[in-house]
Amino acid sequence: MDRRGEDKLEESLSQFLDDGDDWEKKKTSVGGVFVLKLPKYKGSPPRLAIELNPADRRGNPTKKRGLMIRNPGELGKFRDLIKEEGLDNLMEAILEVNPEKGKVTRPEEEEEDVIQI
Template sequence: MPVELSDEKLSDLLATGKDWGRTKTSVPGVFVVKLPGSRTSPSRLAVEINPVDATGNPTKRRGLFLRSAGELELFRGILSEERLLKLFEMVDAVNPKVESKGREAGEGVIEI
């Protein structure tokens, strides 16, 4: 269940959260993750962008980590590039087709 995030909750997450702990937000596919500190930098929070399945769980082991609004703007610029879609279409045409291994929505769930 998503947690309502505020400055206070984010500060608490940074201070007491588990390293690599992932907290859901109210936006599907957007998580807040506590990154561990190192000798040269303190612990910090990052935003993870990771598509979710029908149950709200991330579909990838790790998503795209963004540490600042500036990084978000850089990626927005790259992702809005018109030629990127054409490149993906060309890559899709060359790559071998892979069948989905995931469960379909509702599979393995008993309706009561």
């Protein structure tokens, strides 16, 4: 990104920080990457954070809350964790033990045990 692009990005972010509502989420040009305005908290002023959240075809988040990243240290740690090869094995094992996706029947929907006379 050139200097003009960086200036424009900083200007957009600064305006969002000043004018955005607490917990407001803005889409970015990268699908699944959002900017989230955090409210002031105790002694900290309002801040912006990155939220990673898988997006649908229209660019809207698919989960209620995504992965929030507030500083470069967290970004580095999350990158290292995502690259961890053990996650693939863990995900495969979880898929094996989880029940098949399908409709869960509620007790009131189950067939009643009726004695036929």
